[in-house]
Amino acid sequence: MVPPLSENAFHETYPSVSFHNRKQTTVYVAKLSSVRIKDQLQPSVGNPASNMNPTDTGMARLTLSDADAQVRRWLADEVHKLGCNLQIDQMGNMFAQQTGHLKSSVPMIAMGSHLDTQPRGGRYDGILGVMASLEVLRTMKENGYQTAFDVGLVNWTNEEGARFPKSMCSSGVWAGATPIQQAWDLRDIHDSNVTLRSELERHGFLGDIPCSATEGVALGAHFELHIEQGPILVESGRSLGVVQGAQGYRWLTFTVQGRDAHTGTTPLSARQDPLLAASKMIAASNAVAKRHGALASTGVIKVPSNASTNTVASEVTFTLDIRHPRDRVVQTVQEECLESFAAIAREDGKGVKFDWTLDTDSAATQFDSGCIEAVRMAAEALVGKEKCVDMTSGAGHDSVYTSRWCPTTMIFVPCRDGVSHHPEEYCRQEDCALGTQALLEAVIHYDRFISDRK
Amino acid sequence: MVPPLSENAFHETYPSVSFHNRKQTTVYVAKLSSVRIKDQLQPSVGNPASNMNPTDTGMARLTLSDADAQVRRWLADEVHKLGCNLQIDQMGNMFAQQTGHLKSSVPMIAMGSHLDTQPRGGRYDGILGVMASLEVLRTMKENGYQTAFDVGLVNWTNEEGARFPKSMCSSGVWAGATPIQQAWDLRDIHDSNVTLRSELERHGFLGDIPCSATEGVALGAHFELHIEQGPILVESGRSLGVVQGAQGYRWLTFTVQGRDAHTGTTPLSARQDPLLAASKMIAASNAVAKRHGALASTGVIKVPSNASTNTVASEVTFTLDIRHPRDRVVQTVQEECLESFAAIAREDGKGVKFDWTLDTDSAATQFDSGCIEAVRMAAEALVGKEKCVDMTSGAGHDSVYTSRWCPTTMIFVPCRDGVSHHPEEYCRQEDCALGTQALLEAVIHYDRFISDRK
Numbered sequence: 001m002v003p004p005l006s007e008n009a010f011h012e013t014y015p016s017v018s019f020h021n022r023k024q025t026t027v028y029v030a031k032l033s034s035v036r037i038k039d040q041l042q043p044s045v046g047n048p049a050s051n052m053n054p055t056d057t058g059m060a061r062l063t064l065s066d067a068d069a070q071v072r073r074w075l076a077d078e079v080h081k082l083g084c085n086l087q088i089d090q091m092g093n094m095f096a097q098q099t100g101h102l103k104s105s106v107p108m109i110a111m112g113s114h115l116d117t118q119p120r121g122g123r124y125d126g127i128l129g130v131m132a133s134l135e136v137l138r139t140m141k142e143n144g145y146q147t148a149f150d151v152g153l154v155n156w157t158n159e160e161g162a163r164f165p166k167s168m169c170s171s172g173v174w175a176g177a178t179p180i181q182q183a184w185d186l187r188d189i190h191d192s193n194v195t196l197r198s199e200l201e202r203h204g205f206l207g208d209i210p211c212s213a214t215e216g217v218a219l220g221a222h223f224e225l226h227i228e229q230g231p232i233l234v235e236s237g238r239s240l241g242v243v244q245g246a247q248g249y250r251w252l253t254f255t256v257q258g259r260d261a262h263t264g265t266t267p268l269s270a271r272q273d274p275l276l277a278a279s280k281m282i283a284a285s286n287a288v289a290k291r292h293g294a295l296a297s298t299g300v301i302k303v304p305s306n307a308s309t310n311t312v313a314s315e316v317t318f319t320l321d322i323r324h325p326r327d328r329v330v331q332t333v334q335e336e337c338l339e340s341f342a343a344i345a346r347e348d349g350k351g352v353k354f355d356w357t358l359d360t361d362s363a364a365t366q367f368d369s370g371c372i373e374a375v376r377m378a379a380e381a382l383v384g385k386e387k388c389v390d391m392t393s394g395a396g397h398d399s400v401y402t403s404r405w406c407p408t409t410m411i412f413v414p415c416r417d418g419v420s421h422h423p424e425e426y427c428r429q430e431d432c433a434l435g436t437q438a439l440l441e442a443v444i445h446y447d448r449f450i451s452d453r454k
Numbered sequence: 455m456v457p458p459l460s461e462n463a464f465h466e467t468y469p470s471v472s473f474h475n476r477k478q479t480t481v482y483v484a485k486l487s488s489v490r491i492k493d494q495l496q497p498s499v500g501n502p503a504s505n506m507n508p509t510d511t512g513m514a515r516l517t518l519s520d521a522d523a524q525v526r527r528w529l530a531d532e533v534h535k536l537g538c539n540l541q542i543d544q545m546g547n548m549f550a551q552q553t554g555h556l557k558s559s560v561p562m563i564a565m566g567s568h569l570d571t572q573p574r575g576g577r578y579d580g581i582l583g584v585m586a587s588l589e590v591l592r593t594m595k596e597n598g599y600q601t602a603f604d605v606g607l608v609n610w611t612n613e614e615g616a617r618f619p620k621s622m623c624s625s626g627v628w629a630g631a632t633p634i635q636q637a638w639d640l641r642d643i644h645d646s647n648v649t650l651r652s653e654l655e656r657h658g659f660l661g662d663i664p665c666s667a668t669e670g671v672a673l674g675a676h677f678e679l680h681i682e683q684g685p686i687l688v689e690s691g692r693s694l695g696v697v698q699g700a701q702g703y704r705w706l707t708f709t710v711q712g713r714d715a716h717t718g719t720t721p722l723s724a725r726q727d728p729l730l731a732a733s734k735m736i737a738a739s740n741a742v743a744k745r746h747g748a749l750a751s752t753g754v755i756k757v758p759s760n761a762s763t764n765t766v767a768s769e770v771t772f773t774l775d776i777r778h779p780r781d782r783v784v785q786t787v788q789e790e791c792l793e794s795f796a797a798i799a800r801e802d803g804k805g806v807k808f809d810w811t812l813d814t815d816s817a818a819t820q821f822d823s824g825c826i827e828a829v830r831m832a833a834e835a836l837v838g839k840e841k842c843v844d845m846t847s848g849a850g851h852d853s854v855y856t857s858r859w860c861p862t863t864m865i866f867v868p869c870r871d872g873v874s875h876h877p878e879e880y881c882r883q884e885d886c887a888l889g890t891q892a893l894l895e896a897v898i899h900y901d902r903f904i905s906d907r908k
Contacts (some may be wrong), residue, residue, distance in 0.1 A: 286730055
């Protein structure tokens with residue numbers, strides 16, 4: 001278990017990270033030395049996963065669990081203390097709004113992410129983005145800095161889809177991609193009597209406001225700070241990722257059918273061995289992806305429960321996850337995989353049959369050039385050009401949905417070994433603070449861009 | 455469900471199979487037209503598996519179940535009717551003995567197999583061998599034919615190992631390969647309160663005679679008629695397999711360890727993907743086996759239960775079953791697999807680690823040349839040389855254990871599509887009768903060989 005940092009210990013960690021003597025925007029926002037991101041490092045809110053080493057930082061805070069309700073109430077208190085207007089929509093999304101000095105009716109520049117985690121998740125994925133947003137609002141308030149337009153934060157409900165199985169669930173409803181009834185009807189994977197809606201009601205987070213970009217709380221922009229969840233920043237020694245968009249991806253499930261047969265009595269030439277064929281298919285998909293600079297991954301493979309050492313399996317299913325920043329490449333990789341799978345199915349023994357289903361098809365996303373520019377300016381000023389890198393998000397995020405309706409981008413910070421969705425997920429305190437400072441400054445830049453434009 | 459054949463219908467099936475006008479030994483044993491193998495085709499003894507088509511012949515008769523006790527009592531009645539002496543040993547193995555005219559103390563020439571089945575098994579695997587043995591004894595009796603030496607049948611307990619998990623269990627005890635206490639202590643896989651010994655006692659089949667080739671019922675020879683359980687006879691259009699021995703085989707389990715990682719954010723070059731490596735290993739083991747004319751099969755592969763489409767698995771386990779009639783080749787295939795697995799583990803990304811265990815190591819068995827010669831003479835006389843083929847048993851059988859202590863061989867008959875351990879397992883009535891006739895004649899030949907020798 002991580003010992004909760006004392007206020008002093010935390011401050012001692014940061015003096016070396018002195019963001020406050022820089023010119024540019026920081027003349028307006030004196031410093032971030034009062035960072036309270038420690039709240040996010042503080043495991044008292046939510047149930048941290050057990051069996052942790054000192055730098056393990058696991059968290060188990062499933063969507064709309066009691067622990068999630070607890071952190072939501074805490075967040076509501078914190079934004080109220082800052083004088084924000086808090087709106088909660090019909091999916092429980094929390095929108096906290098700080099009025100800008102123009103008192104414009106233009107929708108707010110939002111910073112958002114999510115507070116829910118995987119059952120054995122970390123304390124950075126999503127959480128860092130919300131806590132950093134809160135810290136930005138606090139820092140502005142403490143320094144008497146007022147943006148021109150309204151700014152605020154969003155806590156999106158059920159990003160993980162771990163308890164109610166739909167990821168980026170409520171930003172999807174907000175963006176009109178998912179009907180609200182379908183989202184409300186999602187059932188707890190461990191207790192089918194419980195729905196997402198019944199838990200919203202139980203905790204008092206079923207708001208009145210429509211969950212909709214057009215009829216509910218509109219956003220003028222969306223900035224999301226997030227751990228990279230991959231090894232690129234760590235391995236390249238960069239500090240900040242300027243995110244250009246999100247990869248397209250497709251999830252397919254293949255079923256390979258053969259015939260069960262005795263392994264001792266059936267010559268290789270007489271077999272229809274679906275596991276041998278599936279193995280060759282998995283290896284082939286990897287070769288195809290390499291050829292195109294894409295990703296192809298099989299995470300799940302299953303044989304029937306009565307499979308045994310001395311029986312050729314009757315059937316095998318496996319998943320295939322194909323990703324690339326360009327949809328055209330995703331399509332090409334899929335086509336070439338299917339061609340090579342068909343050849344493999346014919347090739348051995350008496351041949352096997354295979355079917356496939358397309359389970360998810362998520363198009364590639366290009367983020368907003370204005371938002372990206374604001375992040376780039378902030379990031380390069382903070383750490384220098386050589387410590388920044390343009391990146392494409394490999395994972396899905398709420399920002400993918402917000403980008404359909406408002407200028408959006410993301411900022412990535414390194415996480416140890418690229419590990420995420422795991423209790424060992426870890427982002428150094430310096431990187432949390434650096435990302436938060438970049439978020440603060442990017443929002444200020446963006447606020448100025450649109451002020452200048454209007 | 456197969457409608458039970460009426461006595462008449464059964465006899466009508468067989469006239470075309472007229473074995474009774476042949477010369478050689480059959481002058482002594484007029485005919486097999488009174489075949490009562492129908493008992494074995496008759497599903498009233500034991501619980502046939504459900505959902506059967508007309509030619510499906512499923513059987514669920516787990517070792518020492520009530521159904522197994524019922525068929526054992528029936529078998530005891532039948533051999534008593536023939537005037538046999540029935541001995542039951544401490545593993546419930548049933549030895550029925552018909553005295554030869556020499557009244558020699560030489561141990562009997564036995565015909566044996568087993569009456570237990572897999573939970574969703576067929577009605578031929580094992581059962582055919584015991585029913586054919588009974589039919590041989592009946593046919594000799596009806597025709598007044600007496601062998602020189604004693605002949606008899608054996609019903610071996612728990613050959614399948616499906617309920618009490620050890621296959622060829624009681625022939626293994628008899629051969630001294632398995633301590634009797636270990637076999638007695640085997641627990642019902644569905645009810646750990648029940649042991650093999652407690653079920654022997656409950657049904658009255660715990661005999662007094664030691665289960666031992668040396669201190670219990672000794673055997674002078676062991677002939678076993680069995681369905682091939684593979685496609686070689688069917689596909690080559692042969693009728694009878696003259697079995698030379700049993701393949702050596704080794705069962706290994708491999709554990710490949712990598713690191714779980716997000717499929718969207720982890721470049722291929724940064725992965726330790728155990729499922730990709732395992733897939734390549736399975737394909738490689740097949741290539742190695744092909745090169746050596748051996749068999750290598752993976753029946754089981756497992757990823758952790760929390761595996762998901764968008765996560766590289768942390769660990770994969772898979773089984774490998776290597777077989778060849780020569781132990782040296784089994785060893786070579788294993789060595790070459792291990793070499794290629796090590797190369798695969800190093801090859802990709804950051805490399806994975808793998809461990810392996812040797813779970814079973816069964817040496818190749820060479821059957822007795824005298825027994826083989828007796829079967830060959832019988833088989834070639836019955837169907838002609840071109841319809842016979844020398845074979846190696848791919849599966850394990852009780853005969854593998856008896857061959858350690860007495861001259862042994864087996865006779866194979868075709869089964870449809872090579873399917874076994876499945877309700878669709880099917881051996882045509884003509885083939886059942888042909889195999890039984892071959893068994894009868896082989897035993898008579900063998901009895902003469904040893905009479906001539908002694």
